[in-house]
Amino acid sequence: MDAPILKDLLAKSGAWLQGKGLPNGRREAEWIFSDSLGLSRMDLYLRWDMPLSPVEVDRLRERIARRARREPLAYILGTQPFGDLVLQVGPGVLVPRPETEELIPLVLADATPGARLLDVGTGSGAIALACAKARPDLRVEATEVSEDALSIARANAQRLDLSVTFHRGDLATHLTGPFQVVVANLPYIGETERGDCDPELAFEPAGALFSGADGLDLIRRFVADLPRLCPGGVVWLEHGWRQGPAIAALATAAGLSSRLVLDGAGKERFTRIGVP
Numbered sequence: 001m002d003a004p005i006l007k008d009l010l011a012k013s014g015a016w017l018q019g020k021g022l023p024n025g026r027r028e029a030e031w032i033f034s035d036s037l038g039l040s041r042m043d044l045y046l047r048w049d050m051p052l053s054p055v056e057v058d059r060l061r062e063r064i065a066r067r068a069r070r071e072p073l074a075y076i077l078g079t080q081p082f083g084d085l086v087l088q089v090g091p092g093v094l095v096p097r098p099e100t101e102e103l104i105p106l107v108l109a110d111a112t113p114g115a116r117l118l119d120v121g122t123g124s125g126a127i128a129l130a131c132a133k134a135r136p137d138l139r140v141e142a143t144e145v146s147e148d149a150l151s152i153a154r155a156n157a158q159r160l161d162l163s164v165t166f167h168r169g170d171l172a173t174h175l176t177g178p179f180q181v182v183v184a185n186l187p188y189i190g191e192t193e194r195g196d197c198d199p200e201l202a203f204e205p206a207g208a209l210f211s212g213a214d215g216l217d218l219i220r221r222f223v224a225d226l227p228r229l230c231p232g233g234v235v236w237l238e239h240g241w242r243q244g245p246a247i248a249a250l251a252t253a254a255g256l257s258s259r260l261v262l263d264g265a266g267k268e269r270f271t272r273i274g275v276p
Helices: 006-019 025-037 041-046 054-068 073-077 103-109 126-134 147-160 191-196 199-203 217-229 244-253
Strands: 079-082 085-088 116-120 139-144 165-168 181-185 234-238 257-262 268-274
Touching: 006 025, 006 054, 025 041, 025 054, 025 073, 054 073, 073 079, 085 126, 085 147, 103 126, 103 181, 103 234, 103 268, 116 126, 126 139, 126 147, 126 181, 139 147, 147 165, 181 217, 217 234, 217 244, 244 257, 244 268
Parallel strands: 116 139, 116 181, 139 165, 181 234
Antiparallel strands: 079 085, 234 268, 257 268
8 A cells, every 4th residue: 555645745734624623734734744743834746746654644634633522722732932933842831822912012111221021920931031032131030830831931031031920829928029021821711601611721730721700710810919019010910801901990090000902803802001
């Protein structure tokens, strides 16, 4: 029996993923094939007629099947681009989202030279590491409650040779301020919304996604602690696009000012909080 040919298996894999409800199935199949075979996506077409070994075919089919079950592509590949960084990710950590990349320039615009900056709930370290790379003058710290996520964040910092001081703990209650800039992308999905979530979220750590009935349990505690943590500073918070008014009310109740900022899709994704 002749060995399967690259172009044939790629076409079948892309069509199969599309049939499983993934509209970008062909493109995702290309990413999986490229990573699995150690080829660039351009090389997939330059070596279109390449026969595949049984070992290669088995690996490709196993990874395509994982994606068909809606396991996040980043977990299958083991990496996720974030701005100009490539971060290692795995099942113990939330996959960084593209909209979070929009937060970085907002945060950095409020960071004066040499400022002490804290990333709360750092996960893979995406925000902290992006800030450290863009602004080596900053004293960047990050905190995370999950040891699994913290291990991944530390490994990313070491691999990228970026200076971030990591802490393990619940929000920032274990840290002593003042920080001039604080940024947080905390869990903000409500438990009542579980049934509306994409199937991929079932593979990601629930503690990094859900936060009480309305998704605001951790954010409530975080905002209440800001006068202690960040006196005279600025806080940037990413949240659900319908949570802006509730977060503004939390800030007002804590004696803080706030301003909603739209993301690139025109949704109320970020809030800037001023701490007197």
